[in-house]
Amino acid sequence: MDSSSVKQSVMKQVLAEANLANARVLIEKLQENCFEKCVPKPGTSLSSSEQTCMTSCMEKYMAAWNQVNAAYINRIRQEQANN
Amino acid sequence: MNAAQTGIENLDLEKLNDKDKTELRQFLANEQQRSQIQAQTHNLTQICWKKCVTGSIRGAKLDKGEEGCLANCVDRFLDINFLTMKHLNNMRS
Numbered sequence: 493m494d495s496s497s498v499k500q501s502v503m504k505q506v507l508a509e510a511n512l513a514n515a516r517v518l519i520e521k522l523q524e525n526c527f528e529k530c531v532p533k534p535g536t537s538l539s540s541s542e543q544t545c546m547t548s549c550m551e552k553y554m555a556a557w558n559q560v561n562a563a564y565i566n567r568i569r570q571e572q573a574n575n
Numbered sequence: 576m577n578a579a580q581t582g583i584e585n586l587d588l589e590k591l592n593d594k595d596k597t598e599l600r601q602f603l604a605n606e607q608q609r610s611q612i613q614a615q616t617h618n619l620t621q622i623c624w625k626k627c628v629t630g631s632i633r634g635a636k637l638d639k640g641e642e643g644c645l646a647n648c649v650d651r652f653l654d655i656n657f658l659t660m661k662h663l664n665n666m667r668s
Binding site for chain 2: 493494495496498499501502503505506507510513514517518521524525526529530545547548549550551552553555556557559560561563564565567568
């Protein structure tokens with residue numbers, strides 16, 4: 493393997509691991525927060541309304557994550573421009 | 576086994592020339608920053624979710640009020656962040 497392909501495989505692997513780690517944390521947080529919201533009083537089984545709530549909540553939490561991420565990056569840019 | 580499947584531990588890093596080393600360092604610095612921002616985003620999303628998404632979940636989309644609240648929440652939290660730093664600095668002197 494030459495220099496360029498060594499470099500590219502390092503990049504590829506770092507990227508894959510970073511993305512996996514990020515997805516893991518997102519899923520963990522999403523479960524924690526949506527469980528809180530959708531299953532306030534755990535019954536003997538998961539009801540269909542709890543299931544519907546959970547799938548909506550997952551999408552909503554991801555939308556919130558994206559929005560927060562964009563707002564945060566925006567603010568960092570602003571602060572950098574001001575300093 | 577092709578290059579993409581080779582673990583980093585099996586790669587011969589000695590083969591990297593100076594140009595690729597510099598590029599790789601830059602790439603790693605960027606990735607480190609990206610992952611810090613993502614970690615802070617996880618933290619902020621949880622804080623602001625609790626503040627802004629207070630009703631029961633009716634749909635998969637954020638409504639207008641929630642969107643506005645999230646934007647304000649991020650900005651105000653960061654205001655607090657800066658304010659805390661500033662005040663701690665003042666206390667020191």
